[in-house]
Amino acid sequence: MRVRELVWRVSADAPAYRTRTTAVELAVMSAENTSTLQVCRSCGGGAPIDVHFCPKCTKILALGRHGDYFSYFGLRRKLTIDGAELEQRFRTLSRQFHPDYFYNASPVERRASLERSSYLNDAYRTLRHPIARVEYLLQLEGMPAGGNADGGKHVPASLLEEVFALNEELDEIRELRAGGTSPDAWRPRLERARVPIEARRAAHETELQDLAARWDALIDRRADVGERRTVLEALRERMLERNYINNLLAGIERELAA
Numbered sequence: 257m258r259v260r261e262l263v264w265r266v267s268a269d270a271p272a273y274r275t276r277t278t279a280v281e282l283a284v285m286s287a288e289n290t291s292t293l294q295v296c297r298s299c300g301g302g303a304p305i306d307v308h309f310c311p312k313c314t315k316i317l318a319l320g321r322h323g324d325y326f327s328y329f330g331l332r333r334k335l336t337i338d339g340a341e342l343e344q345r346f347r348t349l350s351r352q353f354h355p356d357y358f359y360n361a362s363p364v365e366r367r368a369s370l371e372r373s374s375y376l377n378d379a380y381r382t383l384r385h386p387i388a389r390v391e392y393l394l395q396l397e398g399m400p401a402g403g404n405a406d407g408g409k410h411v412p413a414s415l416l417e418e419v420f421a422l423n424e425e426l427d428e429i430r431e432l433r434a435g436g437t438s439p440d441a442w443r444p445r446l447e448r449a450r451v452p453i454e455a456r457r458a459a460h461e462t463e464l465q466d467l468a469a470r471w472d473a474l475i476d477r478r479a480d481v482g483e484r485r486t487v488l489e490a491l492r493e494r495m496l497e498r499n500y501i502n503n504l505l506a507g508i509e510r511e512l513a514a
């Protein structure tokens with residue numbers, strides 16, 4: 257891995273090399289992304305990938321080549337983010353990129369200010385929410401948890417027991433309802449059926465927080481790809497389970513509202 261990183265860094269300036277970002281490159285970038293460069297369209301000078309203004313001519317840089325939401329904010333790829341600090345950085349960058357400041361600037365700079373403002377908003381919206389942050393990290397690391405490839409039909413192994421019990425209970429409740437039984441009889445049962453699922457959701461939040469802390473520790477000590485992958489896989493598993501649990505709870509809500 258070390259050698260490959262080195263080779264990639266050396267060749268990072270060759271534009272042909274940068275047409276597509278592979279998972280390996282992303283992994284390398286996650287380890288270290290200060291070594292890559294972007295080119296200033298105003299003066300032609302080079303600038304580190306994560307700066308917003310040209311170090312040479314101070315003009316705003318076009319958003320051609322950039323890192324990711326984390327590096328955009330000058331943050332490392334960690335899951336624990338101080339909300340107040342993030343907001344502070346957002347406000348500062350927001351002011352710096354504001355299109356009003358570029359009213360009389362060149363078209364290239366005006367466009368750059370719009371692009372940087374828009375990307376900043378997307379980045380902030382994503383990073384400020386802990387769950388969206390985890391989803392984004394997984395996507396960035398080439399392991400997206402969304403999309404539900406199997407349409408959410410596959411029951412996560414760790415939830416089999418709860419899902420089985422819940423489905424049995426729901427079947428019985430539906431039968432009662434179909435038979436014209438008063439809501440006073442089945443509603444409390446439905447409410448009770450929700451309790452163990454909600455307990456799982458609470459347990460999940462804790463597990464996610466623990467995994468996030470483990471991930472951050474790996475980033476701090478610059479752990480290798482293998483170690484990071486183990487935690488990412490666990491995170492991905494939790495996210496899929498989380499989606500499943502939320503769907504179950506939404507299903508119960510629908511039954512209650514019906």
Ligand SMILES: [Zn+2]
Nearest residue numbers: 296299310313
């Ligand atoms: Zn420049």
